[in-house]
Amino acid sequence: MNERYETLELRRDTDLLWLVLNRPAALNAMNSLLVNELHTVLDELHQDQTVRVVILRGAGRGFCAGLDLKQSSAATGTYSVAQGLRDQRRIAELAIKIHRAPQPFIAAVHGPAAGGGFALALASDIRLVGESARMNAAFIRIGLSACDVGVSYFLPRLVGSSVASELLLTGDFIDAQRALATGLASRLVPDAELDQAAEVMARHILRNSPLGVRLTKECLRYSVDAPTLEAAIAMEDRNQILTTRTNDVREGIAAFLEKREPRYEDA
Numbered sequence: 001m002n003e004r005y006e007t008l009e010l011r012r013d014t015d016l017l018w019l020v021l022n023r024p025a026a027l028n029a030m031n032s033l034l035v036n037e038l039h040t041v042l043d044e045l046h047q048d049q050t051v052r053v054v055i056l057r058g059a060g061r062g063f064c065a066g067l068d069l070k071q072s073s074a075a076t077g078t079y080s081v082a083q084g085l086r087d088q089r090r091i092a093e094l095a096i097k098i099h100r101a102p103q104p105f106i107a108a109v110h111g112p113a114a115g116g117g118f119a120l121a122l123a124s125d126i127r128l129v130g131e132s133a134r135m136n137a138a139f140i141r142i143g144l145s146a147c148d149v150g151v152s153y154f155l156p157r158l159v160g161s162s163v164a165s166e167l168l169l170t171g172d173f174i175d176a177q178r179a180l181a182t183g184l185a186s187r188l189v190p191d192a193e194l195d196q197a198a199e200v201m202a203r204h205i206l207r208n209s210p211l212g213v214r215l216t217k218e219c220l221r222y223s224v225d226a227p228t229l230e231a232a233i234a235m236e237d238r239n240q241i242l243t244t245r246t247n248d249v250r251e252g253i254a255a256f257l258e259k260r261e262p263r264y265e266d267a
Helices: 032-047 081-100 116-123 138-142 151-159 161-170 176-182 191-206 210-223 229-244 247-257
Strands: 008-013 016-021 053-058 105-109 112-114 126-130 134-136 187-189
Touching: 008 032, 016 032, 016 191, 032 081, 053 116, 053 191, 081 116, 105 116, 105 191, 112 116, 116 134, 116 151, 126 176, 126 191, 138 161, 151 161, 176 187, 187 191, 210 229, 210 247, 229 247
Parallel strands: 016 053, 053 105, 105 126, 112 134, 126 187
Antiparallel strands: 008 016
16 A cells, blocks of 8 residues: 555554544645545555554544635635535545445544544544544534534434434534543543554454454444344345355354464455
8 A cells, every 4th residue: 555645644554554644733634635645545445455444543633623624615615516516525425435445444533523524533433532532513613514524424323313413503512521421432541542542442353354344344334224123134144154154264263162362364
């Protein structure tokens, strides 16, 4: 994977990738270059399954302050409706690509995660928050709708419609303690321990078989929107039968019986 980016820092640790938003002077606000570079990385991840888990975080004092309004044509209205819609869709597709990626994404959130940054955290599979984390749907505070970049899809599924409505209609920040209490975050740790907590969680995922992890993420993605219990179980049944045909499941069973760590080969 090409690691030469201007707005991102990529750190590869065998099958774990640290994906760091790297515009700290701008609180990692999303300009057009950052958006384009994120698209490049996400497209590569879809093809490169030697990366098995991604930790997404921001450099410096915060996760991501959202869209860089200083570089946005929306502030001046200097674009056509058609061009505006193309630009809007380009940003929104980042959430779709994270959601569809075969790798689980762990968002390690400290400081502000506002607007588009909030959306990136919501699109991730797991959110760990540091004590300084503050998240909001900032769009509505500047005259836009709060429903943007997939937020109206993810947020009510995570915290329920009442809390989601409060956060979207007010644009108020949710702090780390309330994020944990509402289920928006799975764990709250001191800021200084955030990276370590994210890596420990990533390692717990990595101890499982590659195909099992990929199919679990896929099944969760479909089951959230499954129309019936039967539809979700049909996907689960398919996944279990697929995995029983792998060498890794035989290795997993042998390791369990022999009381040792399994050595999976994604085969």
